[in-house]
Amino acid sequence: MSKVHEFNVTMTCDGCSGAVERVLGKLKGKGVDEVTISLENQRVKVKSSLSAEEILNVIKKTGKEVTFVSST
Known part of the structure; x- marks a missing residue:
């Protein structure tokens, strides 16, 4: 069963968010x-069955x- 996990990630530019997108994209x-990545809020939400x-x-x-x- 999938959950949505939320993380604070220090990202200062599109390159930073792109790096996060790439590593998580490999797990799609x-x-x-x-x-879902919000560079403005420095938040990453991942809907996943992984822990x-x-x-x-x-x-x-x-x-x-x-x-x-958090996880929901």
């Missing part, structure tokens, strides 16, 4: 259903500072 069809911890570790691969906010 492999547990990630949808990715929040798994997604957190994937986002960390970009080198961005990331913290888990």
